[in-house]
Amino acid sequence: MLIEVRFHGRGGQGVVTAADFLAIAGFKEGYYTLSFPTFGAEKRGSPVASFLRISDEPIVVRDEIYNPDYVVVLDPSIFEAVNVTSGLKESGMLIANYPKSSEDLKAFLKTNSKVLTINATKIAMKILGRPTTNTTMVGAFAGATGLFKLETLKETAEEFFEGPLKERNVLAIEEAYRYMKEVCR
Amino acid sequence: MKIRLNIGAISEPLQSEQFKTGDWGTEWSFVDREKCTACRVCEQFCPDGCIEVKEIEGKEVAVVDHNYCKGCGVCASVCRYGAIKMELKELFKVDVC
Amino acid sequence: MKKVVRGFYSVAYAVKLCKPNIICAYPITPQTEIVENLALMYANGELENCKYITAESEFAAASILVGASAAGARTFTATCSQGLILMSEVLFNAAGMRLPIVIVNTNRALSAPLSIWNDLQDSMALRDAGIIQVYVENNQEAHDMVPQAYKIAEDKRVRLPFMICMDGYKLTHAYEPVDLLDQNVVDSFLPPYSPEVYLTTKKPVAFGCYAPPHIYMEFRVAMQRAMERAKEIMEKVFADWAEVSGRNWGGHLEVVYPDSKNFVIAMGSIVGLLRKVVEELRNEGISVGLVKLRTFRPFPVQELRKSLENAEKIIVIDRSVSFGYEGNLSIELKSALYGMSPEVISFILGLGGRDVPKDFLKELVKNAILGKEKSGFKGFKEFEEVIP
Numbered sequence: 001m002l003i004e005v006r007f008h009g010r011g012g013q014g015v016v017t018a019a020d021f022l023a024i025a026g027f028k029e030g031y032y033t034l035s036f037p038t039f040g041a042e043k044r045g046s047p048v049a050s051f052l053r054i055s056d057e058p059i060v061v062r063d064e065i066y067n068p069d070y071v072v073v074l075d076p077s078i079f080e081a082v083n084v085t086s087g088l089k090e091s092g093m094l095i096a097n098y099p100k101s102s103e104d105l106k107a108f109l110k111t112n113s114k115v116l117t118i119n120a121t122k123i124a125m126k127i128l129g130r131p132t133t134n135t136t137m138v139g140a141f142a143g144a145t146g147l148f149k150l151e152t153l154k155e156t157a158e159e160f161f162e163g164p165l166k167e168r169n170v171l172a173i174e175e176a177y178r179y180m181k182e183v184c185r
Numbered sequence: 186m187k188i189r190l191n192i193g194a195i196s197e198p199l200q201s202e203q204f205k206t207g208d209w210g211t212e213w214s215f216v217d218r219e220k221c222t223a224c225r226v227c228e229q230f231c232p233d234g235c236i237e238v239k240e241i242e243g244k245e246v247a248v249v250d251h252n253y254c255k256g257c258g259v260c261a262s263v264c265r266y267g268a269i270k271m272e273l274k275e276l277f278k279v280d281v282c
Numbered sequence: 283m284k285k286v287v288r289g290f291y292s293v294a295y296a297v298k299l300c301k302p303n304i305i306c307a308y309p310i311t312p313q314t315e316i317v318e319n320l321a322l323m324y325a326n327g328e329l330e331n332c333k334y335i336t337a338e339s340e341f342a343a344a345s346i347l348v349g350a351s352a353a354g355a356r357t358f359t360a361t362c363s364q365g366l367i368l369m370s371e372v373l374f375n376a377a378g379m380r381l382p383i384v385i386v387n388t389n390r391a392l393s394a395p396l397s398i399w400n401d402l403q404d405s406m407a408l409r410d411a412g413i414i415q416v417y418v419e420n421n422q423e424a425h426d427m428v429p430q431a432y433k434i435a436e437d438k439r440v441r442l443p444f445m446i447c448m449d450g451y452k453l454t455h456a457y458e459p460v461d462l463l464d465q466n467v468v469d470s471f472l473p474p475y476s477p478e479v480y481l482t483t484k485k486p487v488a489f490g491c492y493a494p495p496h497i498y499m500e501f502r503v504a505m506q507r508a509m510e511r512a513k514e515i516m517e518k519v520f521a522d523w524a525e526v527s528g529r530n531w532g533g534h535l536e537v538v539y540p541d542s543k544n545f546v547i548a549m550g551s552i553v554g555l556l557r558k559v560v561e562e563l564r565n566e567g568i569s570v571g572l573v574k575l576r577t578f579r580p581f582p583v584q585e586l587r588k589s590l591e592n593a594e595k596i597i598v599i600d601r602s603v604s605f606g607y608e609g610n611l612s613i614e615l616k617s618a619l620y621g622m623s624p625e626v627i628s629f630i631l632g633l634g635g636r637d638v639p640k641d642f643l644k645e646l647v648k649n650a651i652l653g654k655e656k657s658g659f660k661g662f663k664e665f666e667e668v669i670p
Binding site: 197 | 394664665666668670
């Protein structure tokens with residue numbers, strides 16, 4: 001089993017952190033994991049991508065992900081700048097931070113893959129007070145795919161974050177996770 | 186088709202005009218023309234050089250080019266007249282479906 | 283303790299366990315977070331008998347370490363690319379003074395044009411410095427290499443600087459599970475550094491003094507002999523490490539499917555991708571094996587000749603180039619195999635961080651074996667040279 005996930009967003013939203021966070025959580029779930037960013041664009045606001053591989057065997061390949069099983073989009077304004085569905089498997093899934101419905105986005109992207117949306121910016125603004133959507137999208141990804149238990153994500157957040165950020169990020173993860181579980185029911 | 190490669194990685198000026206950075210970030214700055222005194226402080230401080238004082242309807246005011254504004258907020262914080270506000274882009278205001 | 287950590291941390295943590303006395307560095311992407319992590323450990327009081335010195339340049343950092351190492355300190359620095367090149371004047375001296383400084387080089391392309399991304403051009407430029415060079419495939423190997431580097435470099439039969447080369451970004455920025463060593467494992471393996479001779483007022487000496495023509499050459503011959511001895515000592519240290527840690531990274535080479543007719547040879551993180559490529563090609567019925575070259579200096583000539591004695595075709599994956607000739611590894615390999623007659627096809631790819639997708643690499647290797655692909659640069663866009 002090898003699951004490949006590509007994350008899209010903009011510098012400052014935590015695109016890299018999202019993949020890293022899930023690499024740690026995946027390891028806690030008993031998988032081998034590898035996460036790495038596209039590099040160089042460490043500028044707030046510029047489009048960035050990061051990658052995550054999850055496998056039950058040690059991971060040796062380190063090339064970028066061209067045919068992802070899942071695409072996670074952290075930024076609703078990126079669809080015109082970046083072809084996020086590039087190479088996405090038909091059996092795969094796109095999970096996006098988007099203020100409109102899944103059908104709207106699916107029609108806009110003209111993709112055959114499954115599309116799920118969540119207004120992660122709104123949740124992040126409400127809980128974190130700023131539009132950093134990584135933890136929200138981590139929760140949404142876990143809720144939509146069922147690859148991670150909520151408990152594992154919470155445990156990871158406990159280790160990953162410090163101070164007041166910790167609790168608030170746990171709340172953001174939980175709200176998004178439950179929302180996606182509801183949508184996918 | 187072959188790409189054209191300037192040997193020596195020689196770059197001609199004004200290349201960055203082609204890179205519209207206005208869709209970066211979640212906010213844009215907006216100038217209140219009533220309060221703006223055209224003091225040019227924001228123009229000097231804007232890290233992207235996308236604020237310019239222009240004459241509009243007979244009054245000199247700071248104008249933000251949203252093709253390039255990344256929403257960093259530096260202009261709003263240096264404006265001594267409270268004339269610049271950062272506002273969430275429309276896209277981020279839409280309610281959940 | 284197995285943990286998911288970044289490449290930076292896996293190195294910094296291993297350095298801490300080796301109890302260095304002086305850490306001195308100047309920040310450069312993608313190395314910075316190695317010394318950032320060490321600075322944090324230092325600030326938290328986790329590094330005993332250690333001083334962390336911030337330098338004003340890589341040249342200064344290397345110079346400070348030369349002084350420190352000559353005074354008997356265990357020393358560490360990390361750098362890459364322009365930083366390594368700026369250090370080079372000092373590093374040639376360090377090798378000549380026979381100082382066992384350990385350097386982690388997070389391989390990055392050289393300017394110009396400016397690139398912060400990965401290839402092997404920087405460490406290749408230091409090939410002739412008299413520095414031992416080992417290339418690692420993943421962050422566990424980087425982590426494990428640090429105590430081994432000190433043990434080899436500080437061996438009195440060797441006494442040479444040691445450079446661990448790990449791919450910038452591909453490894454440094456990757457989160458993956460790393461089994462972090464226990465302090466007692468490292469302590470049992472690596473004794474404290476206590477050189478016979480060092481700078482002290484009790485018994486004053488000078489390092490790297492003047493050598494006129496009647497004596498200079500002898501020092502250089504001595505360096506060559508040290509490198510030759512290092513080759514054997516490294517084998518022993520690698521084997522000891524396998525025993526102590528339970529992880530066997532092989533010797534100077536790791537050969538996968540040694541009975542193959544065709545071989546691919548490469549260094550660094552791209553070896554992982556080639557493992558998969560070789561696996562897939564074998565499933566298609568193609569006889570292909572893999573040689574992972576770990577030690578680049580001293581160059582393991584005999585080991586390569588033996589492993590490749592029945593090879594009909596060898597495909598070299600280079601990520602650096604000697605302009606006016608060809609890929610660096612290819613040059614070295616052909617020289618090592620002199621008198622043998624395999625066909626050698628050399629590909630230069632992935633320069634300046636150009637991603638090498640698995641399918642692309644597989645096609646290249648396959649076509650090379652089928653005789654449909656020639657040596658040269660691969661994976662670049664056709665261009666027209668323009669003088670603006």
